[in-house]
Amino acid sequence: MARYEHFDIRDGRLFIDGEPVSMYSGSYQYWRIDPSLWRDILVKVKGMGFSMIETYMPWSVHETAPGEFDFGEKDAARDVGRFLDICHSQGVRVLGRPGPHINAEMTYFGYPERLFADADLYMRTADGAPVVLPAPPRMFPCPCYHHPRFQAEVATYFRALAKHVAPRLYPDGPVIALQVDNECAKFGRTHPFDADYSEPSVRLYRQWLEDRYGTIDAMNEACHSDYRTFDLVEPPTSFNCSSTGQLRFHLDWFEFGEHYVHQSLRSIAGILSESFGNKVPLFHNYPVTFPMTPLDTPGAESFLDWQAVDAYPTREMYQTIRRGMKYTSTVSRLPHLAEFSSGSVYYGLPLGLDDQKFTTWATVMHGVKGINFYMIVERERWYGSPVTRDGQLRDDRYDFYTKFLGDVKRLGLEDMKPAREVLLLSVRDYERMLAGSIVPIGNSTIIGEFGGWASPDLWASNEKHGLSDPVGARYTSLFNFWYRVLSSAGAQFGIGDSQCGPDMFDGYRLVIAPTFEFMDSALQERLLTFAEGGGTVIVGPRVPELDSSMNRCETLAGHMRRPSSSTIEGATAFGVEVEEVLAFEDGEAGNGGSLMYTQPVGNGKLVHLGLIPGRVVTPEDAAPFVPLADTLIRSAGIEPGYVPADPRVDVSILEGGGRTIVFVANPTDETLETTIEHCPAGSLRDAGNSSLLGTGTSVQVTLEPWSIRLLEPGGHDAGA
Amino acid sequence: MLAHDIQVVDLGGDNWDRLMATLTDFGDLLAPEGKGRTLLVVYRGLTCLKSIDLGEKREVRVPFRGVSRLDALAAETGYDLVIAVEETALRRILSRAGRTIDYRADYFAGWWKVVLAAAAEWRKTIFTWPEGPRRLPLPPFRFMELALRAYVPDDTMLLLAFTDRWRAHTSVALGYRDGNVRVLTSLDAIGDEDADLSGDGLGHAATELAKKFGGRPRAISIERDALRQILTSRFPLATALYAFNSREIALYRVPWRWRLATLLELLALPALRKR
Numbered sequence: 001m002a003r004y005e006h007f008d009i010r011d012g013r014l015f016i017d018g019e020p021v022s023m024y025s026g027s028y029q030y031w032r033i034d035p036s037l038w039r040d041i042l043v044k045v046k047g048m049g050f051s052m053i054e055t056y057m058p059w060s061v062h063e064t065a066p067g068e069f070d071f072g073e074k075d076a077a078r079d080v081g082r083f084l085d086i087c088h089s090q091g092v093r094v095l096g097r098p099g100p101h102i103n104a105e106m107t108y109f110g111y112p113e114r115l116f117a118d119a120d121l122y123m124r125t126a127d128g129a130p131v132v133l134p135a136p137p138r139m140f141p142c143p144c145y146h147h148p149r150f151q152a153e154v155a156t157y158f159r160a161l162a163k164h165v166a167p168r169l170y171p172d173g174p175v176i177a178l179q180v181d182n183e184c185a186k187f188g189r190t191h192p193f194d195a196d197y198s199e200p201s202v203r204l205y206r207q208w209l210e211d212r213y214g215t216i217d218a219m220n221e222a223c224h225s226d227y228r229t230f231d232l233v234e235p236p237t238s239f240n241c242s243s244t245g246q247l248r249f250h251l252d253w254f255e256f257g258e259h260y261v262h263q264s265l266r267s268i269a270g271i272l273s274e275s276f277g278n279k280v281p282l283f284h285n286y287p288v289t290f291p292m293t294p295l296d297t298p299g300a301e302s303f304l305d306w307q308a309v310d311a312y313p314t315r316e317m318y319q320t321i322r323r324g325m326k327y328t329s330t331v332s333r334l335p336h337l338a339e340f341s342s343g344s345v346y347y348g349l350p351l352g353l354d355d356q357k358f359t360t361w362a363t364v365m366h367g368v369k370g371i372n373f374y375m376i377v378e379r380e381r382w383y384g385s386p387v388t389r390d391g392q393l394r395d396d397r398y399d400f401y402t403k404f405l406g407d408v409k410r411l412g413l414e415d416m417k418p419a420r421e422v423l424l425l426s427v428r429d430y431e432r433m434l435a436g437s438i439v440p441i442g443n444s445t446i447i448g449e450f451g452g453w454a455s456p457d458l459w460a461s462n463e464k465h466g467l468s469d470p471v472g473a474r475y476t477s478l479f480n481f482w483y484r485v486l487s488s489a490g491a492q493f494g495i496g497d498s499q500c501g502p503d504m505f506d507g508y509r510l511v512i513a514p515t516f517e518f519m520d521s522a523l524q525e526r527l528l529t530f531a532e533g534g535g536t537v538i539v540g541p542r543v544p545e546l547d548s549s550m551n552r553c554e555t556l557a558g559h560m561r562r563p564s565s566s567t568i569e570g571a572t573a574f575g576v577e578v579e580e581v582l583a584f585e586d587g588e589a590g591n592g593g594s595l596m597y598t599q600p601v602g603n604g605k606l607v608h609l610g611l612i613p614g615r616v617v618t619p620e621d622a623a624p625f626v627p628l629a630d631t632l633i634r635s636a637g638i639e640p641g642y643v644p645a646d647p648r649v650d651v652s653i654l655e656g657g658g659r660t661i662v663f664v665a666n667p668t669d670e671t672l673e674t675t676i677e678h679c680p681a682g683s684l685r686d687a688g689n690s691s692l693l694g695t696g697t698s699v700q701v702t703l704e705p706w707s708i709r710l711l712e713p714g715g716h717d718a719g720a
Numbered sequence: 721m722l723a724h725d726i727q728v729v730d731l732g733g734d735n736w737d738r739l740m741a742t743l744t745d746f747g748d749l750l751a752p753e754g755k756g757r758t759l760l761v762v763y764r765g766l767t768c769l770k771s772i773d774l775g776e777k778r779e780v781r782v783p784f785r786g787v788s789r790l791d792a793l794a795a796e797t798g799y800d801l802v803i804a805v806e807e808t809a810l811r812r813i814l815s816r817a818g819r820t821i822d823y824r825a826d827y828f829a830g831w832w833k834v835v836l837a838a839a840a841e842w843r844k845t846i847f848t849w850p851e852g853p854r855r856l857p858l859p860p861f862r863f864m865e866l867a868l869r870a871y872v873p874d875d876t877m878l879l880l881a882f883t884d885r886w887r888a889h890t891s892v893a894l895g896y897r898d899g900n901v902r903v904l905t906s907l908d909a910i911g912d913e914d915a916d917l918s919g920d921g922l923g924h925a926a927t928e929l930a931k932k933f934g935g936r937p938r939a940i941s942i943e944r945d946a947l948r949q950i951l952t953s954r955f956p957l958a959t960a961l962y963a964f965n966s967r968e969i970a971l972y973r974v975p976w977r978w979r980l981a982t983l984l985e986l987l988a989l990p991a992l993r994k995r
Contacts, residue, residue, distance in 0.1 A: 107725060108823075125811065125815045127815050129815035129819045130819065132817065132818045136722060136726075139821050139827065141818075343733075346728050346731055346736065350741070351737075352734065353734075380729050381729075383731035383732060439769050458778065458779060460770075461762075463769065
C-alpha cells in the first residue's frame with residue numbers, strides 16, 4: 001500500500017486519521033437523479049445508517065464533444081462538484097468511481113461512442129476479429145487498454161474531471177478513495193486463447209517475455225523454442241503441446257494474461273494519480289466472487305490499496321458466495337464487496353428481498369469487512385432499491401438495511417475476523433493449467449460463474465500436455481473435493497492463494513495444498529518451511545519433482561515417497577469409486593501399502609495423500625471422506641468447535657474485540673433442526689435477543705429455511 | 721428494435737420479480753413434456769475433449785468415434801439429442817460475428833449476426849444427431865424489422881397487465897416509435913403498482929402512462945387464472961372467448977391485426993403443445 005498522510009489499512013479495515021471507517025455504503029448515481037432531490041435522497045440514505053455512498057463519474061455523460069465537458073455548466077444533473085459538496089455537508093463520505101469503464105447498464109458502459117470509430121483501439125481475437133461485448137442496448141467492440149491513444153483519451157477525461165473532484169478529496173472534501181476502472185477483466189473474455197491478440201497486447205507480451213528471460217537464448221532454452229529475437233515471438237493460439245518444455249511456453253502465455261490485466265489497471269492508476277494526485281487510496285473490483293487467473297487479487301494489491309470483488313447472488317448461490325468470501329476474507333488486505341446486489345438490473349435474474357436478506361448476512365458470515373450495496377438509490381435501468389429515484393421509500397427494503405447496519409454496529413462485527421486454523425490453498429500454477437485446459441466452448445471461468453455453470457472442471461479437457469495427469473481438470477476436482485469435505489467435516493477454513501506473500505501461512509496449523517508433477521519452487525520452499533516450523537501440510541496426489549520452469553526440484557520431493565503402485569480402473573477408496581489411488585509402502589499395510597503416509601519434517605509434518613477423487617459436489621458425495629478429514633484436522637492439533645451434526649448446516653465463527661459470534665446458516669428450503677456439537681463455552685445464546693438456546697457442549701438449534709442465526713457463546717448479554 | 725437510449729424506469733420494487741415469475745410459470749405450461757436427454761461433445765478430430773450431459777450438468781464418458789458416427793454414439797448411450805461441437809467453433813462464430821457487428825446497429829441485429837455466424841458453422845464445426853437440415857437458411861434481419869413495423873402501430877404506448885381479481889399482479893409498459901422500443905416501464909411509473917384495472921381502470925392507467933411517456937395508449941389485461949386455463953385448455957379459443965366476454969381479458973384500443981394474430985395463435989396452441 002502506498003503511504004498516505006491520512007489513510008492506513010490494517011487488520012482488514014481502513015483507517016482515516018487513526019479512526020476506523022465503516023465500509024458499508026450504497027450506490028447513488030447523481031446524474032440519473034433530479035438534482036433538486038439530491039439532498040433529500042441523501043438524507044434518506046443516511047437514515048438507514050449509511051455514512052458513505054459510492055458513485056460513478058461517467059465519461060460519456062460529462063463529455064459533450066471531443067475534448068469538451070459539462071460538469072454542471074449546461075445540465076445541473078452533471079454538476080458532480082455540487083453533488084459532492086452536498087455529501088460533504090451531510091457528513092457522508094464518498095467512494096469515487098471515475099472509470100473509464102463503468103457499465104452502470106449505460107449504453108456503451110460509459111465510454112463515449114466516438115471511441116469505437118477508431119478500429120485500432122479494439123481488442124482482437126487470435127484471428128484478428130474485434131472482441132465484441134454483447135451488452136444491451138448496443139453491442140460494442142471492447143477497447144484495448146494498452147493502446148497509447150486510448151490512454152491519452154482517458155487522460156484527457158481524467159484531467160477535466162479532476163478539476164472538479166480533486167479539490168474535494170479528503171480532507172478537503174468527502175471523497176476518501178478512488179476506484180481504478182471497473183471490473184477490469186478483459187470484458188469477460190478471459191480464456192487465454194480468446195483475447196487479446198491486438199498489436200499493443202502482443203507488444204506488451206513480447207516486452208514481458210524479455211523482462212522475464214533477459215535474452216532470447218534464455219527463453220529458447222526454457223521454452224524449447226528457436227526464436228531469433230523477441231519481436232518474432234508469436235503468442236500461442238491453442239493448448240497444443242506434448243512435452244513439459246513446450247508447456248513452459250504456454251504457461252507463460254497464461255501468466256501473461258494476469259500481467260495484461262495488471263498493466264491495464266496500472267496504466268489507469270497512473271493516469272488517475274497524475275490527474276488527482278496521490279491523496280486517497282486506490283482500489284479496484286473484479287466482476288466475480290471467486291477470482292481466478294487472469295484475475296489475481298494478491299498481485300493487484302501489490303500496486304493498489306485493495307482489490308475488491310462483486311456479487312449478485314440469489315440465495316441458491318450460497319456456495320458461490322461462501323467460497324468467494326472465504327477466499328477474499330483470507331487473501332485481501334481489505335475484504336470488500338465493491339458491488340453487492342440491492343435490487344436488480346432489468347435484464348438480470350430477479351433478486352427478491354428474501355435473497356437479499358440471506359445473501360447479505362452470508363457475506364458477513366464469511367468474513368467480509370465492507371459492502372457497497374448496488375444500488376441503494378434506484379435509477380434508470382434498475383429496480384428494487386430501498387429508495388426510489390423520486391425519493392420514495394420501499395419500506396420493507398429500507399427497514400432491512402436499517403436493521404442490518406444496526407446489528408453490524410451493535411455486535412461489533414466490523415472488528416471481527418474469521419477464526420480459522422485450516423487453509424485450503426489455491427495454487428496458481430495449476431489454476432493456469434485449468435484456464436488453458438477449458439475447452440473454448442466453455443470460454444471462460446467468468447462466463448461459468450455468471451451462467452450458473454460454476455464449476456470449471458466441467459469444461460476442463462482431459463488432455464495431459466506431457467504430464468502424468470490432466471492437471472487442470474484434476475486440480476479443480478481435487479480443490480472441490482477438499483472444499484466440500486472440509487465443509488462437511490465442519491472445519492473452519494480459509495481459502496488462500498499461492499500468490500500471497502511469505503506470511504500467508506501465519507496463524508494456521510494445517511495447510512492443504514494440492515500437488516501435481518510440477519510446482520513453483522518458492523511455494524514448495526514455503527510449504528516445507530511451514531511444516532518444519534510445526535505446521536501440518538497435506539500434499540498429493542503427485543510428488544512435485546519439477547519446478548514451474550520444468551527443471552528438477554527436490555524441495556518437497558526429497559521428503560516424499562514415490563507410489564509403489566497405482567490403481568486407476570475401478571479404484572475405490574473409503575468405500576466409494578474414485579479416479580485413481582496411489583499406494584505407498586509404509587511397512588504397516590501388507591497388501592500393497594497405504595494411500596497415505598506422514599513424513600515428519602522439523603517440528604511438523606507432511607501428509608501425503610495419494611488419492612485422486614471423483615467429482616465431489618454435494619454433502620452426500622463428501623460424507624465417506626469426512627472421517628478422514630476429521631482425523632487429519634485433529635492430528636494437526638486442531639480441536640473442532642461448533643460443528644453442526646447436519647452437514648447441510650454451515651457454521652462460521654467470527655472473533656474480535658473480546659467477543660465471539662457463531663453464525664449458523666441453513667442454505668436449504670426446508671426447516672432444519674440440528675445440534676451444534678463441541679461448544680467449548682458450554683452454552684449458546686441468540687445474539688439478537690440474548691435468549692438461551694441451550695447449555696452443555698451440544699446445543700439444539702432450529703433453523704428456518706434460508707436463514708442465518710447469530711449466536712453468542714457463554715452468558716454474555718448481547719443486548720437486544 | 722431497441723432504441724439506442726432506451727429509457728428503462730420504474731419497473732417496480734417487486735413488480736418485475738413477479739413479472740419474471742409469471743412469464744416463467746406460463747412458459748412452463750407451454751413447454752413440451754418429457755424433455756429428451758441431450759449430450760454435448762466437444763471434439764478435436766477423432767478426440768473427445770469433453771462430453772457433458774447438459775441436463776445433469778456433469779461430465780460423462782462416451783465412446784466418441786468422430787462426427788460421422790454420432791448415430792452410433794446416440795444408439796449406444798441412449799441420448800435423444802447429441803450435439804458435437806469442434807473446439808474452435810465458438811471462437812469461429814464469435815470472430816465471424818465480431819467482424820460484422822456494427823456498434824451503432826440495433827441490439828437484436830447484433831445477435832442476428834451471431835446466429836448467422838453459428839448457421840455458417842452448421843455441419844462444418846457443429847453437428848447433431850438427429851442430423852437436422854443440410855443448411856440453416858435464415859432471412860436477413862431487415863425482414864424481421866419490417867414484420868415488427870407491420871405488426872405494431874407506430875408511436876404505441878402499450879400496457880400489459882396480469883391481474884388477480886382485476887387488480888394488477890404485475891405489469892409491463894412498452895413505448896414504441898420508429899421501429900424501436902424506446903421506453904420500458906410499469907404501472908409503478910404512475911405510482912400504482914397494484915392498480916384496480918376493472919371498468920375504466922385499464923384505459924385510465926394506459927392513458928396516464930401515455931401522458932407521462934408520450935405515444936398512443938393501448939392496453940391489455942389478463943386475469944392470471946384465465947390465462948392458465950387458456951394455456952391448458954383443450955379448446956383454448958373457446959376458453960379465451962369466454963374470458964373475453966367475462967372481462968377476464970380486457971382490451972383498450974387494441975388494433976385488429978393483434979386480435980387476428982392472437983386468434984391464429986390460439987388456433988395453433990393445441991398443436992404447439994403436442995410437440
